[in-house]
Amino acid sequence: MRNLEAFIDKNRSKSHIKSRLNVKNSIFYCIIDDIVFGQEAIKKIINYILNIEKKFRNQKVSICIMLHSDNFKDKLSILFLECICYYLINFKKYKVKVAFSIRPNIWTEGVISSPLMILNTFDKVNAEKFTGKFFFEIYQNHYRKLVKFDELKQNEEILSKVMTDIDNFLKMFSTSNDFREKIAEVIAELIGNAYEHGGTDCLVDIDVADDYISAEKEGNFYGINVAVINFSDKLVGSGISKIFFQETQQKGRYKELEDAYIFHRDYFDERYTQEDFFNISAFQHKISGREDNRVTGGTGLTKLIRALEEMSVTHKCYIVSGDRVIDFKKEYLIYDENNWIGFNKEGNFKTQLPDPEAIDSFKIFLPGVAYNLNFALRREEDKNEKSN
Amino acid sequence: MKNLIELKFNSTVTMLAGYDYGKQIYESQVKGNLDLFSDFTIKFPDQIKRIASSFTQGFFREMVEEIGIIGIQERLKVISSKENLKASILRDLL
Numbered sequence: 001m002r003n004l005e006a007f008i009d010k011n012r013s014k015s016h017i018k019s020r021l022n023v024k025n026s027i028f029y030c031i032i033d034d035i036v037f038g039q040e041a042i043k044k045i046i047n048y049i050l051n052i053e054k055k056f057r058n059q060k061v062s063i064c065i066m067l068h069s070d071n072f073k074d075k076l077s078i079l080f081l082e083c084i085c086y087y088l089i090n091f092k093k094y095k096v097k098v099a100f101s102i103r104p105n106i107w108t109e110g111v112i113s114s115p116l117m118i119l120n121t122f123d124k125v126n127a128e129k130f131t132g133k134f135f136f137e138i139y140q141n142h143y144r145k146l147v148k149f150d151e152l153k154q155n156e157e158i159l160s161k162v163m164t165d166i167d168n169f170l171k172m173f174s175t176s177n178d179f180r181e182k183i184a185e186v187i188a189e190l191i192g193n194a195y196e197h198g199g200t201d202c203l204v205d206i207d208v209a210d211d212y213i214s215a216e217k218e219g220n221f222y223g224i225n226v227a228v229i230n231f232s233d234k235l236v237g238s239g240i241s242k243i244f245f246q247e248t249q250q251k252g253r254y255k256e257l258e259d260a261y262i263f264h265r266d267y268f269d270e271r272y273t274q275e276d277f278f279n280i281s282a283f284q285h286k287i288s289g290r291e292d293n294r295v296t297g298g299t300g301l302t303k304l305i306r307a308l309e310e311m312s313v314t315h316k317c318y319i320v321s322g323d324r325v326i327d328f329k330k331e332y333l334i335y336d337e338n339n340w341i342g343f344n345k346e347g348n349f350k351t352q353l354p355d356p357e358a359i360d361s362f363k364i365f366l367p368g369v370a371y372n373l374n375f376a377l378r379r380e381e382d383k384n385e386k387s388n
Numbered sequence: 389m390k391n392l393i394e395l396k397f398n399s400t401v402t403m404l405a406g407y408d409y410g411k412q413i414y415e416s417q418v419k420g421n422l423d424l425f426s427d428f429t430i431k432f433p434d435q436i437k438r439i440a441s442s443f444t445q446g447f448f449r450e451m452v453e454e455i456g457i458i459g460i461q462e463r464l465k466v467i468s469s470k471e472n473l474k475a476s477i478l479r480d481l482l
Contacts (some may be wrong), residue, residue, distance in 0.1 A: 157411035163403040163440065181403070181438045188405035192442045196407060 001134075002149060003093050003199040003231035004083060006367040011046045015058060019044075019051055028052055028063045038073035039363040042080045046364060049088065060093045067100035072108040074316055075227040076372035080364075081207055083229065084117055086134050095122040106223035107316060107374045110207030113142035143169045143206040152195050159195075163183055163188035166206065173208045173222065174379050179311050181372075183224065188305050190228045190371060197289060198232035198368060212376070214313075220379045221313060231368040236321035237278030239289020244278070253286045256340075260350045267353055275324055276359050284349065285339035302341060305373070306333040312375040321369045325360040332358045392429040393418050403438045410446025418447075424455050424463070431467040438470070444480040457481050 006153050022029040030048040034041040045065060050059060065085075072078050081098070088094040098119040100337030111117075115133035118126050137144045137180040143166060152158050166184040187204055194202035209223035244250075250258040264277050281287055283302050309315045315327035326343065332355055341347065343354035395417055407431070421430045422460070432439075451460055457478065466474040 029481060152406075156406050156412055157398065157401065158403045159409060160397075160404045160407035160443070163405045163438075164401050167403060167438075184403060185405070188403070188440050189442055192406050192440075239420045 001083070001086065001146060001203060001231065002086055003233070003367065005157075006233070007083060007231055008046060008049065008087055010365045010367045011043075012050060017046055021048070021051055021055065026062060028061055030063060030065045031068070032066065033068040035069055036071050036073050037067055037069045038077050039082070041067070041069070041365045042077065042084070045081070045084055049084070053092075060095075062097075063088060064097045064099060067098070070101045070103040071105075072111055074107055074372050075110055075205070075207070075225045075374060076229075076320070076370055078108065078111050078114055078116070079203070079227045079229055079370075082114060082134060083203075084118065085119060085130065090131060091126050095124075096127065097122050104209070106209045106212045106221065106376050107140050107225060109209035109223065110142065110205065110225050113137070113139065113207060116311040138165075138169060141173070141208040141210065143204075145204050147195075147202045147204065149195055149199060149201050152191075159188055159192055162191060162204075166204075169206070170208070170224070172322060173210065175208075175224065175377070176311070179224075179308065179377070182304050182308055183226065183375075186301060186308070186373070187226060187228060189301055189304075189371075194228075194230035194232070194369070197232050198234045200232040200368065202228060202230045202232045204228050217313065221376050222328065222379060224375045224377065226373040227371065228373070229368065229370040231366075233367060234289075234369075235275075235279075235367075236282045236319065236369050237275060237280075237289070240281045240287060241274075241278040243289065244281075255283075256350065257281060257284065259286055260326075260340075263351055265351065271356065271361075272359055273324070274353070275322060276326075279319075279321060279324055279326055280343050280349070280354060280359075282340070283341055285335070302328070302333050303335075306330050308373075308375055309333075312377050314376045316374040319369065319371050320362050320366050323362045323365045325362050327356075327358050327360065329358065390429070391423050391426060392431065393422055394431040394443060395433065397436065399435065402435050402439070403434060404443040405440035407442045407446035410443040411449060412446075413443075414447045414450060420451065424451060424459070427463045427465065429465040429467060432470070432473065434469040436468065436470065439473070439477070441480040444477050448477065448481055452481060 005340060022031060030045055032041045032044055049384055085096050088096045096119055098116050115130045118130045135146045147162060163184045166187055167180055170180045191202045194200055205227050207225050212221045214221055216318060261277060268274050282289060305317055305328050319326050331345050332343045335341050336347045340349035342349040342352055343353055343358040346352055461478055
């Protein structure tokens with residue numbers, strides 16, 4: 001996968017803290033005792049790897065990652081761990097084992113079909129199977145594909161095929177046509193963005209977690225959990241920021257963006273940064289990080305995500321880029337009459353800051369862009385029964 | 389003479405996405421074969437049931453440059469199994 005090694009490299013200076021290397025019988029044990037496996041746990045694993053790399057440069061070692069928690073925070077956390085294991089196996093040529101138990105829920109049931117499940121021994125065959133499954137799998141309730149930049153460049157029809165495949169995959173479940181088509185479009189646009197903006201590969205993983213009940217709501221539910229990751233040196237707002245500061249005479253909507261910047265910059269601090277401003281600018285209508293000024297799915301994307309959230313009973317959707325996060329809560333995905341989005345309840349971009357809940361920091365640095373899109377839906381049959 | 393283009397796609401593809409792919413289809417199947425200065429028709433095969441914004445933007449890019457969104461709105465007729473496709477195309481171009 002293109003630029004995956006940058007995921008580890010970019011965290012070298014950010015989080016390199018000496019930690020004790022636990023070695024027994026020539027195996028390094030990376031023990032993670034976090035209650036929930038999320039960004040903090042990922043940071044600890046990266047830090048552990050960096051310590052091994054520093055002390056045992058160029059040596060091929062065996063590492064066992066032991067998770068005490070049986071609870072993953074969300075789908076993206078699972079994919080980050082898979083990416084780290086892929087790096088260790090294929091770039092560092094380490095032997096890798098991951099030891100963990102699972103307590104899946106509607107958001108994280110995908111771990112059952114994760115390639116991580118294969119890494120239960122140091123066996124070389126298992127490492128090869130892991131690599132194969134990392135690239136591609138369509139099996140039962142799991143769809144996964146690494147869409148390669150080079151393949152898309154050679155044959156641009158592939159994106160339409162992937163969109164069609166995702167729609168066909170979801171037809172096996174009780175998803176409505178409308179939801180299915182919209183989620184397929186969102187994913188296709190994210191892959192397209194990775195290709196056009198990032199010039200990089202894009203990893204897509206979808207699982208359908210069927211037959212759940214809720215303590216609070218009646219009926220049967222299922223989850224559609226999607227994670228999309230690309231690694232590149234292009235962050236979501238970096239193209240816009242570059243163009244914005246290069247241009248001395250802003251025109252049209254870019255002049256309005258400049259007015260907003262002048263208002264926002266007085267409030268930049270460690271919780272709301274200039275980078276956040278340009279990240280949310282990436283979702284503004286007719287504002288583009290490309291020099292040809294083309295809009296790539298900006299408003300279309302957030303409007304589709306909001307529509308999907310409105311069809312859901314509950315949802316957990318966010319984007320990570322660099323070490324910043326934007327939370328896609330539907331109450332913040334409001335455009336004003338001129339198609340500006342503020343990421344606040346008022347839909348006011350120009351003279352109001354985004355809601356503090358909509359912006360967050362991320363403990364590790366992701367060179368590129370990742371989306372976590374989790375939706376819990378009521379089963380169609382239940383909806384029909386209710387309406388009859 | 390009918391000012392009409394019937395687009396052709398791989399029969400297994402039911403959805404269209406990608407800016408560059410849209411541009412490529414325009415260049416290979418439409419460019420030079422339609423008079424954009426009188427009423428024209430584009431027919432999408434029945435199998436196509438959804439078109440992502442990126443494809444629309446790539447496909448219509450040159451047309452927007454030549455006759456503008458207003459020109460497209462006034463002269464384009466879309467034949468498709470998908471209802472309201474023209475409205476959704478125009479929304480994606482605005």
